Amino acid sequence: MLDFVLVLTIMIEVALGVISGLIAWAKHRSFFAWFLVGFFFSLLGVLIVAVIPKNAKKCPKCGELSTYGTTTCEFCGYVFYSPTED
């Protein structure tokens, strides 16, 4: 019985890890890093990755996505108002 609970728990943790990883991946973040967060923190990890902003921002000039934190557009060189701006 304990073995069954253990296996079930691990399966749920892996599933939550995959969900976290997929959400992170969609947000231009590391799948594997967030898989581990979901695995170890369960629903809390999924909630965290669900509320964090995308690791990318859209250029108002050319519309391409640049990595979050950059000050200029990686495609057209447009200077963003603030590196922390969403």
Ligand SMILES: [Zn+2]
């Ligand atoms: Zn641009």
